Amino acid sequence: MTTALRYSLLDEPLIGVRLADARRVHLSLPALFVALAEDGIRDFPALRPHQRHPWHAFLVQLAAIALHQAGRSEPFATQDEWKSALLALTPGDPDGAAWCLIAPPDRPALMQAPVPEGNLSDWKNTLQTPDELDMLVTSKNHDLKAARMKCSEPEDWLMALISLQTQEGFLGAGNYGISRMNGGFASRPAVGAMPVGGWGTRWARDVRRLLASRTEIVSRLELCEQSGVALVWLRPWNGADSLAFSALDPFYIEICRRIRLIETAEGISALATGSKAARIEAKSRNGVTGDVWMPVETAVGKALTISSKGFDYKLTSELLFGQKYRAPIAQTLTNEDGKQGIVMLARGVTRRKGKTEGYHERRVPISPKVRALMIKKSTDKLAKLAEGRVSDISKMRKVLWKALATLFANGTSAFNDNDSVTDKASRFAKAFEQGEDARFFEGRLGLNDQIEAEDPEAVRLAWYLDMAERAEDILRNAFEAGPRSGEQRYRARAAALGRFHGGLRKEFPTLAEYRDNDR
Known part of the structure; x- marks a missing residue:
């Protein structure tokens, strides 16, 4: 039986948002980009705290990839323009399969690589709820109840899928982690400036920072200036081979697990299977991958990993003012960020062997004198x-x-x-x-x-x-x-x-x- 394309982010209003005027509506991905450009989004009600950075990073990286390929520096003004730009990123799938949550196994679906064998008959691990799919590892149901999202919507699966594929680490044989962290038991923390405004203001600011830093990232990390792999889920994956890091686009959006969403009589569920190798061969990079939100410990050339203390006052003051870490691009202030109301935002999930040790978030207001010294790089x-x-x-x-x-x-x-x-x-x-x-x-x-x-x-x-x-x-x-x-x-x-x-x-x-x- 042929699997139909279902739940297209390009055409269907699947993403729940609360607008600046407090109205709750659902938007397609192109409509969401238009609303973000107008700073019309207050928040995403379905988004769980630990999913905030992966979702922000996905939206920023995807917009930057589309704008770069279109030769633009400013966001598109209409939904049709955004849809065309996104489809241009997937020329092998002009029908939009790569932007659907469910597609035939031999074709890409959103954040899901094509299965070369063309069927899922050997995939035995079934996940019935989005929180089973998500990256959190809870302790005997004490931290968060497992598999509790019985009445889920497609957007719950979307958020869980992006969370898993862009911030998960190693979890036993066959379950490899992402490239953008320092080792399998590390984490993908994020530090960046947040100017006055809503989700859209920060999104637009970080998109500009990505576009402006592209040449720097390519030069420093020897990535592909043109024709690199940007959307990793488009490439077929048999679970045995890895993509070379040097083959990637500097803004690449990765996946780390072999997952396919399917539809049953009860609704959406997921099938998973292991792999014999990590999707991206980047172990020697120690998490230094051009991630614009990732601090890097300069002396050893390793990405930051946060402990169970999270962003305590010692680590946060070192990240903001010290010399131990190279500040990520998103943390660097510019005059465009304004003079008042800037906040440094730090987020991350602490991971350890076989478990997670808490979600951590800290916001530090930047005073006028601090802002001036940071812009001068005189801290x-x-x-x-x-x-x-x-x-x-x-x-x-x-x-x-x-x-x-x-x-x-x-x-x-x-x-x-x-x-x-x-x-x-x-x-x-x-x-x-x-x-x-x-x-x-x-x-x-x-x-x-x-x-x-x-x-x-x-x-x-x-x-x-x-x-x-x-x-x-x-x-x-x-x-x-x-x-x-x-x-x-x-x-x-x-x-x-x-x-x-x-x-x-x-x-x-x-x-x-x-x-x-x-x-």
């Missing part, structure tokens, strides 16, 4: 201020931890070999560091306040005072978890407070001097 002063704050938080945490350990050791200093005491102290000290992490960049007395202030040292001192007060509050709140019996309780509390204030005098002499003068 040494910012890096020094950030490093100082990181060091000061570490010192305050150390002071607090020792005071907490003294409390839980009944007022003595014999706690180094007592795991129970050190674990308790670490749990309470963690709350302090999490609080400082949350307000590191913004809010009252945050790094932005210090950078923008006429008297930065006054802000720094006020922050010291506030930080010390927060730390002491945590210590006093821990009294209830310390010794409870008569004399031992008072001795432990007094010793802990003494240890805390003594530590402040040693580690923060300017704070101690201010307090003495204030008295």
Whole structure:
């Protein structure tokens, strides 16, 4: 039986959006590009948090590929123009099969490579719901319930398919990961600037950045300036061969798994089978592939991989101001980004062997002075201020931890070999560091306040005072978890407070001097 073409993104309104005026409608892919160019999209209601970057990257890369092939630098104005440009990318499939969610197995379907043998009879792994297909690995249903999207729509399969094919890693024999990450158990984090506006403003901005950086990416990575493989899913794949990295277009959109969507009496489902090799041979690249949102660790030439801490204040300040990582193209500010309201957006899923360890997202407002220094590429002063704050938080945490350990050791200093005491102290000290992490960049007395202030040292001192007060509050709140019996309780509390204030005098002499003068 011949499989019919179903669910064409070029012609059918399959993508649910909420418009800027809050109306909810469904659009085809060409109509979506027109709406994005007009900045008319508020959000995508069906999009799950971990799918946000893969979806944004797909839309940006696809638009940039189409515009480059058409010899344009600005988006098309009409749906018909976008449809023609997208069809021009798939000349072997003029009927639009490559833009359908379901097509005959021997032909490409969206993000699904043609099957050379022409049938799926040997594909035994059936996935009934989009979240089964997606890249998340959950722990015994504790993180997210598995296979819960029973009443799904075609767009749910679309989002899951793009998420899997563009950010999945290695997951056992036959299940290889993408090229745009540093190893099979790594991740595909993304860092980029977000100017004032909606989804469309950021989309248009990143499309321009891609087009402007094409020559640079080609030169640095020795990719194909013309006639390279841009839409990897167009090439037949038997699961045994790999595409050479040098054969790719600099904006390439990849796939990593052999997946085909099919339609049954119950609706859409997916068939999957393994492969004997990765789709793209890029292991030696260590994730350095020209991904315009990917920071690269310069000393070792490897793409960033985030830990379970995600984008904590230490990593984020290093990514924004330090020298350890080469900033991705999407992170680099230009005058076109405006002067106010710019935000640095970092996103990523932490992956480990056989599991995922959380979705992480952080937004850092860029103040006017920070913006000016970033555009000038003169961030040494910012890096020094950030490093100082990181060091000061570490010192305050150390002071607090020792005071907490003294409390839980009944007022003595014999706690180094007592795991129970050190674990308790670490749990309470963690709350302090999490609080400082949350307000590191913004809010009252945050790094932005210090950078923008006429008297930065006054802000720094006020922050010291506030930080010390927060730390002491945590210590006093821990009294209830310390010794409870008569004399031992008072001795432990007094010793802990003494240890805390003594530590402040040693580690923060300017704070101690201010307090003495204030008295």
